[in-house]
Amino acid sequence: MAESFFYDVFLSHSTQDTAAAREIAQKLRADGLRVALATELANHEQTEDALERSRVLVLCMSAHTFGREWPRLEAGTFRFRDPPNAERRFIPLRLDDALVEGSLAQFLSVDWREPAREAEYEKLLEACKPPRTEPTPEQQEARARLAHKVLSLGHMAPVQSVAYSPDGKFALSGSDDNTVRLWDLDDARCLRVLEGHAARVLSVAWSLAGNLAFSAALNGVMRVWDIG
Structure with missing residues (x-):
């Protein structure tokens, strides 16, 4: 929970x-x-x-x-x-x-x-502060892969938040450019640009099942995205 x-x-x-x-x-x-x-x-x-x-x-x-x-x-x-x-x-x-x-x-x-x-x-x-939890083996593997890559997040403004998917294969990034981006960590490429916020995106997160993404903006609006 x-x-x-x-x-x-x-x-x-x-x-x-x-x-x-x-x-x-x-x-x-x-x-x-x-x-x-x-x-x-x-x-x-x-x-x-x-x-x-x-x-x-x-x-x-x-x-x-x-x-x-x-x-x-x-x-x-x-x-x-x-x-x-x-x-x-x-x-x-x-x-x-x-x-x-x-x-x-x-x-x-x-x-x-x-x-x-x-x-x-x-x-x-x-x-x-949230309780400290150990990363899953999948997340540890994803971080190890990223340690050997330079990933340009492609945003037009500073990135405020990054979150790994539960299986460690994807990542979300939220930015001051009011967008959320979905990333394939293996290929280091952007799969989708999620647009709809009217203010800076301060935080991103995944559902436990990994099929939904959540984003919260400075204006208090939270959006739920169907990642599939």
Whole structure:
């Protein structure tokens, strides 16, 4: 199940804390994490899909959190606070001195207030990183083949993400040119250019079966591609 999480972390926040949440998202992305930011998602359906595909939920808490928006924000936390669901994690993050709602007091929180912020960020980053897994023999073989090749990815802008297929024969690349490319690693050639995003592609991933590709863009849109 862990491999099916498209996002490492979902950042949930009050609409009045958007600036602070965006700053946190930018820092986590700069350190290589795949982040879904609530304010970048266009509607409820996209939000629910991103929550379902996220391993960690970070709830940015402030005086604004526990007002009118609290029922909506709380509803998004339940699947991450379920003790039997060990693959998910819930992390409250304190933006100010507001009292924490009673049911959340049991959770160890990240202190985003000064002067603790810098040290606390390192804890947040480690908590949000995906578990380390050993590559499969097929993926190890693919990486060994690539070590002896120089592969030009052909994009017109910087490449943000590369992902190997489960069998190690193909790769996906996502770029700032708003496209995703499918590669044959044996022949070092591009098989398809997947177009449709209207913003930079930040992350790409494969389904476990290897027949679907997923891509997420800066504008919060995630696309599913049938690779066949």
